[in-house]
Amino acid sequence: MSSSTPTTTTDSSKAARPTTLNFITGNANKLAEVRAILFTETNVVEGGDNSSNKPQLVLQSRDVPGHEIQGSIEEVARDKCSRAAAVVGGPVLTEDTALEFAAYNGLPGPYIKYFLQAVGHEGLNNMLAAYEDKTAFAVCTFAYCGGPGQDPILFQGRTQGRIVPARGPSNFGWDPVFEYEGKTYAEMDKAEKVRLGPQKIIRPSA
Numbered sequence: 001m002s003s004s005t006p007t008t009t010t011d012s013s014k015a016a017r018p019t020t021l022n023f024i025t026g027n028a029n030k031l032a033e034v035r036a037i038l039f040t041e042t043n044v045v046e047g048g049d050n051s052s053n054k055p056q057l058v059l060q061s062r063d064v065p066g067h068e069i070q071g072s073i074e075e076v077a078r079d080k081c082s083r084a085a086a087v088v089g090g091p092v093l094t095e096d097t098a099l100e101f102a103a104y105n106g107l108p109g110p111y112i113k114y115f116l117q118a119v120g121h122e123g124l125n126n127m128l129a130a131y132e133d134k135t136a137f138a139v140c141t142f143a144y145c146g147g148p149g150q151d152p153i154l155f156q157g158r159t160q161g162r163i164v165p166a167r168g169p170s171n172f173g174w175d176p177v178f179e180y181e182g183k184t185y186a187e188m189d190k191a192e193k194v195r196l197g198p199q200k201i202i203r204p205s206a
């Protein structure tokens with residue numbers, strides 16, 4: 001069955017419960033971490049080939065069409081999730097990662113992707129050169145939308161760290177410049193980084 005069609009059970013008592021949830025991202029590293037953090041291999045299928053009746057998370061590696069809006073982390077997350085639900089035509093999970101600098105009252109926040117592209121790891125450090133406070137918060141916001149036209153529900157986690165000169169492999173975003181308890185994310189192996197998840201505060205928000 002195509003992932004663009006929401007799958008429902010045939011049992012009438014469970015008729016409204018979807019059996020397929022699509023996680024949509026254009027970022028391969030994000031996809032790998034979500035797979036590692038949230039679900040076991042038994043209920044994850046790749047690319048929309050869900051022929052089983054068990055509830056499945058379908059991991060889809062593709063960009064959500066359209067452009068990210070400007071706004072708060074939550075507004076950006078809701079908007080992307082709504083657009084993903086519209087294009088998939090069913091339930092979707094998306095994720096937005098922001099990096100807030102305390103010295104900048106939360107910026108770059110949801111715009112970190114563009115700052116990273118524009119000035120790189122060194123530039124992010126240079127932005128904070130004039131400030132003693134190097135504190136940063138990694139903010140991870142999952143958004144779930146039940147289908148086109150439905151309001152997304154948000155789940156958010158925040159991890160406090162600090163911005164340091166790059167250390168470790170530079171294959172994933174700002175990992176080399178975000179230090180948490182003496183190690184940058186890039187210096188941790190994936191299992192170690194993923195284990196930090198439960199330390200984050202997860203709260204549903206409307």
Ligand SMILES: O=P(O)(O)OP(=O)(O)OP(=O)(O)OC[C@H]1O[C@@H](n2cnc3c(O)ncnc32)[C@H](O)[C@@H]1O
Nearest residue numbers: 025026027063095096097112113116172173174175
């Ligand atoms: O298709 P989507 O899911 O939107 O993928 P994206 O790469 O555009 O992701 P975001 O919009 O959330 O932008 C977040 C930016 O932060 C980076 N990023 C995301 N998660 C990260 C993590 O755990 N560690 C380091 N960098 C990360 C990512 O590469 C982007 O530059």
Ligand SMILES: [Mg+2]
Nearest residue numbers: 026068096113
């Ligand atoms: Mg994005």
